[in-house]
Amino acid sequence: MPTPAPTACLALADGTLFYGQGFGATGQTTAELCFNTAMSGYQEIMTDPSYAGQIVTFTFPHVGNVGVNPEDDETQDPVAAGMVVKWMPTQSSNWRAAQELGDWLAARGRIAIGGVDTRRLTRAIRQSGAPHVALAHSPDGNFDIAALVAAARGFPGLTGLDLAKTVTCAQSYRWDEMRWARPEGHQRQTEARHKVVAIDYGAKRNILRCLASAGCEVTVLPASATYDDVMAHDPAGIFLSNGPGDPAATGEYAVPMIRDLLDKTQLPLFGICLGHQMLGLALGARTIKMNHGHHGANHPVKDIETGKVEITSMNHGFAVDSQSLPSGVVETHVSLFDGSNCGIRMADRPVFSVQHHPEASPGPQDSFYLFERFAASMDAA
Numbered sequence: 001m002p003t004p005a006p007t008a009c010l011a012l013a014d015g016t017l018f019y020g021q022g023f024g025a026t027g028q029t030t031a032e033l034c035f036n037t038a039m040s041g042y043q044e045i046m047t048d049p050s051y052a053g054q055i056v057t058f059t060f061p062h063v064g065n066v067g068v069n070p071e072d073d074e075t076q077d078p079v080a081a082g083m084v085v086k087w088m089p090t091q092s093s094n095w096r097a098a099q100e101l102g103d104w105l106a107a108r109g110r111i112a113i114g115g116v117d118t119r120r121l122t123r124a125i126r127q128s129g130a131p132h133v134a135l136a137h138s139p140d141g142n143f144d145i146a147a148l149v150a151a152a153r154g155f156p157g158l159t160g161l162d163l164a165k166t167v168t169c170a171q172s173y174r175w176d177e178m179r180w181a182r183p184e185g186h187q188r189q190t191e192a193r194h195k196v197v198a199i200d201y202g203a204k205r206n207i208l209r210c211l212a213s214a215g216c217e218v219t220v221l222p223a224s225a226t227y228d229d230v231m232a233h234d235p236a237g238i239f240l241s242n243g244p245g246d247p248a249a250t251g252e253y254a255v256p257m258i259r260d261l262l263d264k265t266q267l268p269l270f271g272i273c274l275g276h277q278m279l280g281l282a283l284g285a286r287t288i289k290m291n292h293g294h295h296g297a298n299h300p301v302k303d304i305e306t307g308k309v310e311i312t313s314m315n316h317g318f319a320v321d322s323q324s325l326p327s328g329v330v331e332t333h334v335s336l337f338d339g340s341n342c343g344i345r346m347a348d349r350p351v352f353s354v355q356h357h358p359e360a361s362p363g364p365q366d367s368f369y370l371f372e373r374f375a376a377s378m379d380a381a
């Protein structure tokens with residue numbers, strides 16, 4: 001079969017070009033490029049607010065074949081800037097499918113490219129780090145390559161970027177919905193026992209469902225919430241969400257607020273991903289940009305205190321530097337892929353956080369116990 005003429009082009013800042021077939025929206029976008037190795041969950045991945053400013057290369061070749069549905073969104077709209085896949089999506093075939101992936105992306109202004117050698121691209125990302133790229137979809141096949149490469153070079157990068165303010169909620173709201181499936185061996189709490197304030201730096205819905213399922217009455221506040229805003233809800237515990245961008249940049253306003261919570265209260269506090277990184281900063285640690293980060297659904301993480309290994313979902317490009325942890329802060333979890341930090345806690349208080357995603361969306365449910373640990377710390381307080 002003759003290869004169809006390219007209608008999309010991905011340009012890396014070093015001038016490398018990948019041609020393919022465009023789907024989704026037409027036009028051009030710039031971003032940092034990462035790869036995700038999950039074999040399922042493309043809709044959850046594309047709608048994870050932590051992917052703002054990034055285009056995702058899927059290493060799993062068949063993407064799109066179960067379509068999209070109204071239930072699997074982690075937030076209102078796709079937040080990842082675009083997607084790169086090996087095979088063009090075929091017509092969807094799944095009882096839950098309400099729309100084709102391409103139509104869904106087009107309606108939401110997101111560009112995708114299929115027919116790319118994603119193995120070659122992934123190797124390039126592993127070798128040289130997450131590149132800055134420009135992605136163009138032009139149905140007539142006309143590309144201004146020099147302008148595309150210049151656009152990729154002009155992308156400022158994620159370091160120093162506060163993207164939480166672009167994806168956080170505009171106003172506070174109550175969250176009551178529980179997760180649909182109960183992880184094996186865990187009790188579903190039918191009663192909300194603890195008032196929890198969740199700060200939304202780009203929160204995934206399944207995290208809020210997991211908090212509710214662990215017995216929390218959840219009030220979500222915008223990223224800009226002050227200490228007084230939080231305390232006005234008389235919380236029994238505080239949750240710091242995941243989110244996009246550089247933790248140090250978001251931390252310019254979030255970290256002083258978290259520090260106030262640590263200094264002025266003894267409340268239990270739990271953080272995930274960006275929330276983990278900013279708790280680390282508030283406790284006096286440093287964060288670093290990783291070469292190509294961790295993005296997948298099968299990452300082994302060791303709980304140092306129990307010796308148990310959890311298989312986890314991951315999505316981060318920054319990490320807490322474990323060398324920088326001050327005394328009184330204990331490293332609790334570590335990645336078995338590269339030894340990077342995956343969890344911390346205060347030695348003498350119920351304040352803890354993890355880098356991976358215990359809400360498992362998409363992915364394994366091994367780490368759900370952390371939500372129960374948070375609820376138990378409020379029971380004990």
Ligand SMILES: NC(=O)CC[C@H](N)C(=O)O
Nearest residue numbers: 050242243273274317318
């Ligand atoms: N999923 C997240 O919360 C990501 C945190 C941060 N933006 C990072 O890339 O490391």
